[in-house]
Amino acid sequence: MGNFTQLPAELQIQIFDYLHAADVKSARAVSRTFRNNATPALFRSIVACARYQALGAFQNVSLHSIYSGYVREIIFDGTLYDGHLAKDHRNYSRAEEASGKFQSGSFYAMRTRWKRYQELHKEQESMKEDGVLLQSCARGLENMQNISSIVYSPYQHTIPMEVKTLRDLLPRGAIPGTLSDNRTTGSDHPFRQLIGAVFLSDYTGIRQLTIEAPREDHPRTELSLDMFSFPDTNDLNAGKHLFRNLVKLDMSLSILNIQSQTTHPMTEIDPPDRQLENLAKVLEAAQELRHLSFGILNWSYLNRLMWDGSNIPEGRSIIDFIGLGATWPKLRSLKLEGLYARERDLCELINRHKDTLRAITFARCTLCAGLWLEVVNEVVFNASMIATFELDHVNEQTARSLNTIHSFNPDLGYEGRLVVTKDGEREFVRSSPVLESNLFC
Structure with a gap:
């Protein structure tokens, strides 16, 4: 001491x-x-969300003459109360029983808990529409001028003053093993209001955006492609404004699955290809980007939505549609996970950034055309500035039809890394006994 x-x-x-x-x-x-x-x-991190108690704490810190200067990061709690559970006490009771975490008690006790859950859901829904969250976040950014990072968290972040209220309630978000309308974010998710607040306050200090990857064993609300439905011109402008100043982006994006299509119905103005187009536009705006980590969750569902013979023009790939066809002039590190791409797309991506890139990783990616051998050769022989290169359980798809792909098998694939000797010799070394292929012949 x-x-x-x-x-x-x-x-x-x-x-x-x-x-x-x-x-x-x-x-x-x-x-x-x-x-x-x-x-x-x-006070380094502060929680923002669509809950009045937590938002009140956010406002108190933002108005404090000293504490407001300590805040460096906003963590947005993306979990939501479930409308299906709030609608009917019988649904709530069944969910309690299924969770196995609640002792059997009287009907009155259960109904009391449900009524409290219902009221919290009502507050949440009203905050989506009344502008309180948007305005509070905008004023907070005006007062907390040292914030440089935003984190979207798919997990619960309960602040101390909420503990008593929430101690015996079902968790927010999708409970593992159950059907829920909160598995993924809808197009009206409150996180949009934080993005809108950055735009409304003309705040330009956000340098890092993190979209946390969900874990299957935790209640969660994953950030989905629906967030890139931009019915209003200002929605796209707000997205570009946030991305324009980013230096680091770590994004795990959940592509709409069959369940979420039912929960968040498509409209004529926001089909998947339009959402992907909007995603590409905001990624292209991030011209200050130095570090990019981009992962797609549930990528097999993207095949069902996009690859039906009509949505993707001939000669284009999913790389173009998700915005990875852009050029970031200052990019130094790149990690891509869960992508389904062509060999030439990845080679072109590497070639465009070979003068600035120092590290690159492909994880759980599948080539729908071409060989990983050519991608490796592009790095080893044509991108000498890259000192760190890794393949982590990548594979090649031989079937022509993307509809035959259902999931990624981590036991089949290639693994290896680049080794640079003291003399500058560059060699790609196999790192685990996985599927034999031309890559290591």
């Missing part, structure tokens, strides 16, 4: 930033110095 207290305040503040909130709170009680140096860690 004595050595720690002798550290400069700047170092103490950085160290406290790595501790859990409970530990930081304990440290604040040690001394006035610790309180002053530990406090910034408590």
